[in-house]
Amino acid sequence: MKIYPISLLVLVMACNTPDQPLFTQPQDTGIDFQNTLANEKGFDVFRYRNYYNGGGVAIGDVNNDGLSDVYFTSNQESNRLYLNKGEFTFDDVTEKALVAGEKPWSTGVAMADINGDGWLDIYVCNSGDPKGDNRDNELFINNQDETFTESAESYGLNDQGFSTHAAFFDFDHDGDLDCYLLNNSFRPVSSLPIENTRDQRDRHGGDKFYLNDDGKFIDVSDQVGVFGSVIGFGLGITLMDINEDYWTDIYVSNDFFERDYLYINQGGKHFTEELEKYFDQISVFSMGADAADLNNDGLEEVFVTDMLPPDYKRLKQTTSFDSWDLQQLKFSRGFYHQYMKNTMQLNNGDGSFSEVGRLMGVDATDWSWGTLLFDMDNDGLKDIYITNGIYKDVTDQDFIAYFSSEENMKKAKGNVEEAFSDFDKRMPSTPLANYAFKLDSIGKYQNVADVWGLAKPSFSNGAAYGDLDNDGDLDVVVNNINQPASVYLNHAEEIGHHFLRLKLTGKDQNPFAIGAEVKAVVGDQIITYHHYPTRGFQSSMDYVITLGLGASEKIDRLEIRWDEQWVTALANISADTTLVLSVSDAEHTSIRISEPKSYFKKLSTKITHLENQFVDFDRERLIYQGLSKEGPCLAKADLNADGLDDFYFGGAKNSPGKIYLNTGADQFVEQFSFDGEASSEDVDAVFFDADADGDQDLYVVSGGNDSFNQDDYLDRLYINIGTTRKPVFQRVALPLPPASGACVSPGDMDGDGDIDLFIGTRSIPGKYGKPASSYLLENDGKGGFQDVSGKYMNQLSAFGMVTDAIWLDYDQDKDQDLVVVGDWMAITLFENKGNFFQRKFNIPGLEDTEGWWRSVTVADINQDGLLDIVAGNLGLNSKFKASPDQPIKLFLGDYDENGTQDHIYTFYQDGKYIPYHLRSDLAMQLTMIKKKYPDFKSYADQSISDIFGEEMLSNTLQLAAKRLESMAFVNAGNGSFTPVVLPLKSQVSPIYKMATVDIEKDGSPELLAMGNFLGTKPEEGIYDANHGLLMSVGNKLTVIAPQLTGLLVRGDVRDFEILQGKNARLLLIGKNNDYAEIYSF
């Protein structure tokens, strides 16, 4: 079962000569900068939070000699300027140029022509001395003679905050550069309760916005709407144009509990903060960030770095996660959905983004300061460069324990200097390799830092790119702590990739044309560069723009958007040259606003699902996904014979399910509320004619994990005893025990013309993982049901954690077979043998399919006339990874013999199953862990066999998941199936429901898939990236671009139904603990 094509990695390697990686570090460049941290008395990481944040790099041609120069900031020593002398050699001219800076602890740097004279000036942010004083930022104005004059005060830019970085751009399009200044809070985080004081400006500091008023920068933060509170711990400014209106927007990444900000520029008048409108979830300890179009569709992605380690050993040594309660508290106080991982916000082109970091393989790069999105190998696609490493592992859990011991606290009370110096020595120092991610052929990122010569372990902070030798590729300079700066020479020109260099000339006081947008159309690729040289972490990029073109020798069309009014468009540009373009040659244009045609139009509705408060993890501490948030369910039928579909909308526990009727104008009104059964949680429902009297009866499955009253888990059959025009439902008894159900699947299993039912059970409440019994109910033709599980399908006893099932005639023998899916279950097929159902274990194509399946449907996805199985799984945008060779295993056992089953989730590594759980989480449930593993180090690499011994494991229930991707199983017609992984873009989230619908009524149906899941622990993070996916079927399933569908469904979708409305078809969507949505199409 080979599914993945070979990765492009091999090809990448083949492009380089074997002995020379893409990047080399030439000796004798003349750059001898090193950001040296010597432990100063009274100044260390215990007393200065940002002690290891390091310095930045700026690249720019400060003497206008056509060669880009390099400037470094230093924390404890002087900053340095190196002039480019050609041939990749540099001269340190710091002293002569007068740019060393007089203030201690320089952080970010921006090169920008602040006075608009055509010469780049240098703005340096400073964080001050141990006492926190002497921290005015410095502005070195270029004297045009390789010397500079510090003039911050006269420009009004001598801000005294804990400045991290500054970005210059023309906010109001008045022709000069304005400034966003990022200031880290003065307050120790420990002194701040998790209170949302975002809108209270800190009089002493806070982020600021300065408007350039004829050479004088005026603080207009409050007028333009920039937050500057004490909870802002900003580490990154990213300029972009997120809404494509040609006015510069700002993404601010904030460390600690404050969430990031997204400022939308309102026509140069003010900003509105709209992060939550654009993004579903963000990084928590956001550090550096960058925005760029990563997939050449002309739309900018946003990538933000955090500090999650990629391997579990280090994770267990250095990391702790927020608890569920703390996460909820933060959310309730306005800190939104924040998770510890790098986030890649994929631009959907419909005003929304989907976070796909884990799907793309870029979520965990350890303590990552900064990122730069640029085309490192000139193949035409931007790569992702990440600098990481903290000089001391301040979160090392064993160090923390050492630090916390009574002797040491006493020591710290006594001789502070000696104690802190001792602590400093004991903190592990782990240099890390930086990352370089390149897209592979299946559209995921692979770390090629090693292949590219960029993987030397280091403590790297700021970095900048620029073409230092004018050869058409981007060289890289990195500022390291206690190690020489890395200067990487790029050899992309040697691998046959073409390029275009661009120098842009702007107007007025913005001669370097900051803010211009370049779009190069090469075939079907749009290579985009947004000219904001201040990027990444505390750094500033080369002003000469270099675009990689891959194998293409020309650009079909080149467009420079200077601002909302001026554009330059050129056609058929030859590659491998440098173009100098000026706004003075641009053409005036007006913005075209085109509404793309879309299938779906949103209607308004107030129908709501209200989930009851229950936390699965409070009862079963070690499970990762709750079972109590599985509603709402929907069922449709025309209940009043008006030709229009009505529906049942299931309620959560303590909310009744309700029937809504179409008023005749595609509005829905509540017709009946099942108040008597409100205490049951409705998880599936179906209308069908149980008693063959021509009207629609209703079956509702009760589920959930949170009721202590067994009766709440009884399913309900409601017989319709009303009239054709007015349905009336009466509950009748069912021959079923209470069970936390998942699904009801109606089908005529015995071909006698009535509808029989398969009832799938999800769980035994409070006993996650223990296989539950499902049931088969036979209809006597009059709506009377009998449990025939034992008679026809005896394997349903203690069957598993069923989530969904569907009938189909897979072998074309004119009877109904049954497909069942579930958690830790394979795609399970029961073949109808006439007088019983045989569970088939060896159907080719269905082997090794144990997964965390959420849904199953049948559809002819290859349009060959045979029905295929399509199954929704967890997806691949997850910290959980599984394959048949490397499954996830759940070991369920009573390890401490206290009468409660403990859940140990493990992953496979080198022949062993290693727990996912952090030591503290496991020890909370199993006290013996603390005895056996006195420290974190001893636990970090332990397998489950090491912990409990083989003998104890032999008494556990072991469940496996081997596939987490949503898949189709194409019916070969000969009793076998061909497994096909659904498109990558559909793997962004769990799929709870799929159905085919012929959107365009052209006879060629589309597959609609929805889902998401928010009922997870913070360490796993939520799944919310599916905004309603439409796929065209045929030879190959293809995801239709979201901006074409008009479907933008955010939230925890559980079910949808296609209804026949009066004026159109209607798509009804049920979301957990949220408003329903209705679209017409």
Place this chain on the structure above:
Amino acid sequence: MMKKLSLLPILLVCLSCEPDLRYQKILADPETYQSAMKRLTDIIVYDIFSPPVASRVYVYPNIAAYEVARHSSPEKYASLSGQLADLTETPTPGDLVDINLASLHAFLTVGKALIFSEEKIDNYANAFYQKLTDHGLPSSVKSESLAFGEQVASHILKWTDGDMYKQTRTYPKYTVRSEQAYWKPTPPDYMEGIEPHWREIRTLVLDSAEQYPPIPPLPFDMTSGSTFHTQLMEVYDIGKSLDQEQTEIAEFWDCNPYVSHHRGHAMFATKKITPGGHWMGITAIATRQAESSFDETVEAYARTSIALFDAFISCWDEKWKSLMVRPETLINEHLDEDWLPLLQTPPFPEYTSGHSVISRAAAVTLTDIFGDDFSFNDTTEVEYGLTERKFNSFMHASEEAAISRLYGGIHYMMAIENGVDQGQKVGEHIVRNLKTRR
């Protein structure tokens, strides 16, 4: 001095045919037991046990030690079996057994089973047994004594196993409720509530966790002028105007085993003894001052730790029934976003004050042993960087421990006053119903 001493035994052994009985002096010295107790306290601090769990780690080793030590004067001491819930008759020693050695061994064996850092007990025990051997302990006496200690320890541990501790480890966590009146996790770490099912733990002398419930807390009422609101304001106002004495009192009785601190991304905790640990410290002071013998010392520890254990269960029963919200939560929400209590708010509901309940129960017990007129200088907290304080009775100390929670900004007056009453009743019940003397 040390050097001289260590040379002496060799000389003595060489020159004399008399048996070397110096080990008996060591074993008769109550300081030997005090030292083992101190070791246990240090490990409890190191391993970080929450206050109720720490009371459990104290009580069973002391019961084990007592059940051995009582055999030193069988005519004087009564067994606890039959008096403590489910405790069946404990084994009797053979002739060769040194009772004090067996008592210490039972203490260390039970202690080791309950703490995490086992090697810390092992190191201590090994060094101690070596010292006895060096001071003439015959191997037969040693092996018989350790065997008996082991026997009693295993009897006690088997009994311990039935106290529901193991089962309650996997009982549900408290699910945070959104209503204002109910307890919520508090800054800075918003730790989950500690031991919401402690009431399920088997009480030793009390009939049940709810035998002596305090009067109900004041009705939650945030209207200005309501009694509840007035008590909330009292916490806020007193916190802003603490004098030096009040500050000292609050810090002296902090007894929070886990105070967390943050430095940027780094987090660490300062560790201290628990409230129960403080009263074990007072027991040490009292027994020394009264010049109690080895067995009397063991008896005092056993009785006081039993009182503490049952008092914690009684208090925790109320805490997780009334689920009273902490003043810090309400003050931050309604009065002052930036207000911090002097002490870090511990992670469990407010009503009643644990320190008030358990301090009084311990004080009632110690008063029964040593009398009401017993003034002492409490030096327990000196090694944690705090001052020493003088008290003219155990009751006096317990009163101060109680009021310290108001100064510390972590309790309302009702939790203190009603907590003291609750502790008084629990203490009196135990004094009435637990007899160590025949």
